[in-house]
Amino acid sequence: xxxxxxxxxxxxxxxxxxxxxxxxxxxxxxxxxxxxxxxxxxxxxxxxxxxxxxxxxxxxxxxxxxxxxxxxxxxxxxxxxxxxxxxxxxxxxxxxxxxxxxxxxxxxxxxxxxxxxxxxxxxxxxxxxxxxxxxxxxxxxxxxxxxxxxxxxxxxxxxxxxxxxxxxxxxxxxxxxxxxxxxxxxxxxxxxxxxxxxxxxxxxxxxxxxxxxxxxxxxxxxxxxxxxxxxxxxxxxxxxxxxxxxxxxxxxxxxxxxxxxxxxxxxxxxxxxxxxxxxxxxxxxxxxxxxxxxxxxxxxxxxx
Amino acid sequence: xxxxxxxxxxxxxxxxxxxxxxxxxxxxxxxxxxxxxxxxxxxxxxxxxxxxxxxxxxxxxxxxxxxxxxxxxxxxxxxxxxxxxxxxxxxxxxxxxxxxxxxxxxxxxxxxxxxxxxxxxxxxxxxxxxxxxxxxxxxxxxxxxxxxxxxxxxxxxxxxxxxxxxxxxxxxxxxxxxxxxxxxxxxxxxxxxxxxxxxxxxxxxxxxxxxxxxxxxxxxxxxxxxxxxxxxxxxxxxxxxxxxxxxxxxxxxxxxxxxxxxxxxxxxxxxxxxxxxxxxxxxxxxxxxxxxxxxxxxxxxxxxxxxxxxxxxxxxxxxxxxxxxxxxxxxxxxxxxxxxxxxxxxxxxxxxxxxxxxxxxxxxxxxxxxxxxxxxxxxxxxxxxxxxxxxxxxxxxxxxxxxxxxxxxxxxxxxxxxxxxxxxxxxxxxxxxxxxxxx
Numbered sequence: 001x002x003x004x005x006x007x008x009x010x011x012x013x014x015x016x017x018x019x020x021x022x023x024x025x026x027x028x029x030x031x032x033x034x035x036x037x038x039x040x041x042x043x044x045x046x047x048x049x050x051x052x053x054x055x056x057x058x059x060x061x062x063x064x065x066x067x068x069x070x071x072x073x074x075x076x077x078x079x080x081x082x083x084x085x086x087x088x089x090x091x092x093x094x095x096x097x098x099x100x101x102x103x104x105x106x107x108x109x110x111x112x113x114x115x116x117x118x119x120x121x122x123x124x125x126x127x128x129x130x131x132x133x134x135x136x137x138x139x140x141x142x143x144x145x146x147x148x149x150x151x152x153x154x155x156x157x158x159x160x161x162x163x164x165x166x167x168x169x170x171x172x173x174x175x176x177x178x179x180x181x182x183x184x185x186x187x188x189x190x191x192x193x194x195x196x197x198x199x200x201x202x203x204x205x206x207x208x209x210x211x212x213x214x215x216x217x218x219x220x221x222x223x224x225x226x227x228x229x230x231x232x233x234x235x236x237x238x239x240x241x242x243x244x245x246x247x248x249x250x251x252x253x254x255x256x257x258x259x260x261x262x263x264x265x266x267x268x269x270x271x272x273x274x275x276x277x278x279x280x281x282x283x284x285x286x287x288x289x290x291x292x293x294x295x296x297x298x299x300x301x302x303x304x
Numbered sequence: 305x306x307x308x309x310x311x312x313x314x315x316x317x318x319x320x321x322x323x324x325x326x327x328x329x330x331x332x333x334x335x336x337x338x339x340x341x342x343x344x345x346x347x348x349x350x351x352x353x354x355x356x357x358x359x360x361x362x363x364x365x366x367x368x369x370x371x372x373x374x375x376x377x378x379x380x381x382x383x384x385x386x387x388x389x390x391x392x393x394x395x396x397x398x399x400x401x402x403x404x405x406x407x408x409x410x411x412x413x414x415x416x417x418x419x420x421x422x423x424x425x426x427x428x429x430x431x432x433x434x435x436x437x438x439x440x441x442x443x444x445x446x447x448x449x450x451x452x453x454x455x456x457x458x459x460x461x462x463x464x465x466x467x468x469x470x471x472x473x474x475x476x477x478x479x480x481x482x483x484x485x486x487x488x489x490x491x492x493x494x495x496x497x498x499x500x501x502x503x504x505x506x507x508x509x510x511x512x513x514x515x516x517x518x519x520x521x522x523x524x525x526x527x528x529x530x531x532x533x534x535x536x537x538x539x540x541x542x543x544x545x546x547x548x549x550x551x552x553x554x555x556x557x558x559x560x561x562x563x564x565x566x567x568x569x570x571x572x573x574x575x576x577x578x579x580x581x582x583x584x585x586x587x588x589x590x591x592x593x594x595x596x597x598x599x600x601x602x603x604x605x606x607x608x609x610x611x612x613x614x615x616x617x618x619x620x621x622x623x624x625x626x627x628x629x630x631x632x633x634x635x636x637x638x639x640x641x642x643x644x645x646x647x648x649x650x651x652x653x654x655x656x657x658x659x660x661x662x663x664x665x666x667x668x669x670x671x672x673x674x675x676x677x678x679x680x681x682x683x684x685x686x687x688x689x690x691x692x693x694x695x696x697x698x699x700x701x702x703x704x705x706x707x708x709x710x711x712x713x714x715x716x717x718x719x720x721x722x723x724x725x726x727x728x729x730x731x732x733x734x735x736x737x738x739x740x741x742x743x
Contacts (some may be wrong), residue, residue, distance in 0.1 A: 048398035049418040135563055155562035157719055241387055242708055245562040246715045261391045263705040264418075264742070266398075 042270035048260075052267060059271035069247065069255060070272070074279075077252040080161060081228040084168040089220055092172035096179035097209075110177060117173030126167065126237035130154055133163045133238075154238055157248035164234045164249065175220045182216035183209070214295045222287055229280050232257070252276055347630050349637060350403035351622075352382045354389035356569075359654055366647040370640050377633050386567075390704060397625075404628040405637060409620045410699040412445075412453045413527070414742070417701055421452040422624030427635035433643055436660040444618050444696055454638045455618035457656025459586040460685040461515065462614065463487075463605055468598035469580040473497040480604040480684060484545060487581075487606040491554030494580045504554035505581040506566040506573070507718065509546040510710045512583050512605070514697045516542040519608025525700035532700065532739055536732040540725065547717055547724045558718030569595065585619055586678050587656040593674045602681040604688065611692035616685050618696075619656035657682055700735075702742030709734045 017024075042059060046052035063070050099109055119125050132138045135152030143150040153163045190208050199207065210217075232253040239249025242258065256276070260269030353363060360383045367379045382403060384392050390411070396402040397420050408415055415421055428434055428451065434442055438458075445453035463478075470477050475493050478486060491504025509516075514524040520541070523533035549555050556564075556579055564571045566582045573579040575595040584592070586602060593600050605612045622641060624634040641647060648663035653675060658664045668679055700706055713731040716722040722730070 047418065048394060049420055135560075152559055152563050155559050157715070157721075240562070240565075242711075244708075244711060244715070245558070246712060246719060246721065258708075261394050262708075263702065264394065264414075 038270040038273055041267050042274050044267045045265075046267040046270075047264040048266050049264070055267070059268050060275075063268070063271060063275065069250065072247055073243075073250045073252045073255040076161065076248075076250060077229060077231075080165060080168075080231065080251065081225060084165045085221070085224045085228050087165070088169045088172050088224060089175055089217070091169055092175035092220070093179050093213075093217075095172065096176045096183055099176075099180055100183045110180065114173035114177055117171045123233060123237050126234050129163065129167050129234070130238055133166075155245060157246040160239060160245065160248045164231075164238055167234050167238070168228065168231065175224065178216055178220055179213070182213050186212040211296045215297055218287070218291055218295045222284055225283055225287070226280055229276065229283075346378045347376060347633050348378045348380065349405060349628075349630060349633055350380045350382065351405040351637070352384070352389075352393065352403040353407040354384055354386040355654075356385070359383070362650050362652070362654060366641070366644075366650050369644070369646055369650070370637060373640070373644075374636065377636070379637065400627065402625045402627070404625050404630060404634050405622055406625065407456070407620055408453065408623050410697065411703045412621070412623065413447060413525075413698050414701055414703055415623065416447040416450075416452050417742075420626050421450075422626050422628060422631055422634060423450040423452065424454070424624060424635055424638070425451045427632065431632050431635035432639045434639075436662050437642060438659055438661070440696070441618055441659045445621060453618075453621045453623050454642060455621035455656075455659045456641060457587060457619050457621075457653070458616055458659055458682075459619040459656040460614055460616045460682050461512075461583060461585050461605065462602045462681055462685070463581050464574060464584045464589060464592065465601050465603050466574065466577065466580045466596075466598050467601050469494065469498065469502075469577065477601070478603050480688075482603070482606050484606045484608065488545075488549045488552070488554060491549060491581065492552050493554075495554045498580075501578060503556045503560075503573075503579050505549075505556070506579055506583070507546060507550060507555050507558070507561055507714060508583040509543055510707070510714050511566070513539075513542060513710065515583075515605055515613040516545075516608065518613035518694050518697070519610050521610050523695060523697065525698055527695075527698045530743070532735065536728060539732060540728045543713070543717060543724050543728050543731075546714075550718065558715050561718070562715070574600075585656070586682055587619055587653050589678050589681075590653060590674045600677075602677055604681075604684065611694070612685075612688060613694055614685055615689050615694045615696055616682055618659075653678060700739055702738040705738045705742075706735060709738065 041052060043054060043056055044052035045055050045058075095113060099106060099113075103109065116125075133153035134140075135155070137153075139153065140150035151159055153159045186209060190212070191204060194204050194208060230253055231251055235243075235249040235251040235254050236257075239245070239254075242262075243250030243254055252272070253276070256269050256272045259272060260266045351367070353359070355363075360381075363383070364381050367381050371377065371379055383389075393402065393406055397418075402420070412421075424432055432454075434454075437455075441455040441458065442451070444455060445451055447453070465478065467477055470490075473494050474497070475490060478490060487505070494504035495502065517523055517534050517538055520538055522535070522538050525531075526533040546555070550557070556573065560573070564573050566572055566574070566584075569575065569588065569591045572582070572592060572595075574582050574592055577596065577598055583605070589600065589602060605614050622638050624631060624638070628634055642658070642660055643663070645663060645666055648658050648666055649670075652667065657679070658667060667675070671679060709731060713727050716727045716730075717724050721727075
C-alpha cells in the first residue's frame, strides 16, 4: 500500500504542475521582474522622468504617519470588501439553489446569469450603472412611483459607494456557477435521510447544504476577497476618476494609480502597492488558518 | 472531431498570444504605420492632444494639409479625452515612448521642470517662424530661458451669462465693471425668481481661485520667486465669499455640481438652462452656444480690490518631446500649426484665438455671431489690462495633485463635512506640502 502511494502522489503533482505551467511561465517571465522592480522603487523617490533616488523607508513612514488619504482609502476599501463580498456570495448561493431545483433549460439560465460576471468589470457597464443611478436615472424613477424622492446616488459622497457595491453584487455569476457545481455534489440521500427524520428545509440548509458546501464557500470567499481588494474600474468610472466626490470613491487601487501616474510619485505608489499585497496576504492567511474550524471536507477521512 | 477541436483551440491561443506580444513590444506608432506607408525616406511624427471628437476631426484635417504641403513628413495623430489625457501622456513619458509633439496647458511648468520638453530656441527663424506671433505668447512659452512651448490659441476667462434667463426673471443684464456683491445678489435673485432646480451660478471657487487671488494682489504661484504667492488668509477670504453665496441659495449645490461639472459641455447645466452664469474660457463659448437656443453673452469677471484679475493668455499650446529623433520636423510642424492660414480657417477658435496677428485678422473678418462675441470680449479684456495689468498665471508645480486637493476642499465645505476655516487650513497646509514635494 505504502509503496504505491508515492508514485501516485508524484503523478498527481506532475499533473498539477503541468496545469500550473502557463501561470508559472507568466509569473517568472512577466510578473516577477516588475514586482522586484517595484520593491526597489518603493524605497526611492521616483517621479517617472528622472532617475529614482534612494530614500530608504521614508515612503512607508510617510504613508503610516502622515497620509490621511491612505487611511481613508484603506478603510473605504475594507468597508467595500466587507459589505460586497458576503452579499455577493449570499446572492450567488441563493440563485444557485433556485437553479438547482431541477428547472428546465438550466444551461440557458446558467449562461444568462453568468454574463454579468464577464461584463461587470468593463467600462461600458460602469457607465450604464452611472445612468441607472443618476439623479434622474432608472432607480429614482422607480422610487418616484412610490413617492420617494431619491438622491443622486452617484454624486453624493455618502451614497456613491453603495452604487459601486450593488454593481459588485450584480457580478455574482462566477461564484454562482461554482456554487451550482458544489450543490450538485451534495448527495441526495443526505436530504432524504433528513426528511425521514423530520428536519425542515431551513434545518436541512444549515445542517447539510452549508457544511457540505463549505469547501466551495471557502474557495469563493478567498477569490472574492482578493478580487474585491483590487477593485478599480467601477470606482474609476462611476466616480469622477479622481476619487471624488470627496474621496468617496478613492479606493486603494485608485489612490495608488493616481499617486503613480497623475501625481508623478511612483516610489510612493510602489510602497502603497506592497502594503496592499501584505494586507491581502494577511486576510487570505486569516481565512486559511480559520478554515480548519469551519471548512468540512466530506472525503477527508477516507484519504485521497 | 475532438482532436480537430483541440487543434482549433490551440491555434486560437497562439494567435491570441501572438497578438498580445506584438502589442507590447512595438509601440502604437509602428502599429499604425503598418497599414500605410512603404516609403522608407519618410520621417514620421506622432502628435497627441486632448479634446472631443469635433476637435479631433478638425485637427486631423489640419494635419492632412500639413502632410500634403510637406510630403517628406508623415504625421500620426492620437487623442484622448481631457480627463485621461495627462495620465496617458505621463505613462508614455515614463516609458520613453511619448509622441514627438504633445499639447500642454497651464501645467507646462510641471513638464518643463522634469526636463522632458524640447528646447526650440535653435530653430527659431529657421524652421520655426515666430515673426508674427505675439511677444507675450513667446514669453509665456519661454521657461527658464528656453523656448519650450508654443501657444496654439489664446483666451480670456469670463462669466458666460444666459441673457434669455435673466430677461425671463426680469433682471437687468450685468455689464463689465460689476463687483462680487452684485454677482452674489444677481445669482440669488435668479434662483429665487426662476423657481426650484434653477440656480444663478456654478460654484467657481476652484476654477476662479487664481483670479480671486490676483484681485487681492496675490497669486497662486509666483513663478519668478518660485514660491507660493498667497497666504492662508487670502484663500480663506475667497472660500468664505463662496460659502456665504452658496448658503443664500444662489449657487449650484455640490451634489448637482458633482454630477454636472461645469467643464463638461455635454453635462453642463448652462446648456440645459438650469444655471444662468458660469466661469468659462472664452474659446468654450462657441461649444456651449452650439448646444442651447438661449442667447449667451460674455461679461468680464466681477471686480475685486485690484480689478478683474483676468488677462488674455495662452489657453493651451504645443511642446516637443526632448527625446524626439526629428526636432527639425517638429519645429516645422509647430510653425505650420500657428502660421498657416488654411489651418487657421479649419481650426478656428477651438483652442482659442490664433496667436499670430495675420491669422487673427483672417478669422475676425469671417467671424460668425458667436465668434464676434468672443472677439469683442477678448478685445475688451486686452483693453482693460492696459490700465490694470496682471501677471500671466502659470500653474504651480504638482498641479494635478493640487487641483484634486482644491476640489476636495470645495466639496468638504459644500457637503458640510468641514467648516470653511478648517477646510481652508487643511487646504493650505496640503498645498504647501505638495508644492515642496514637486519642486
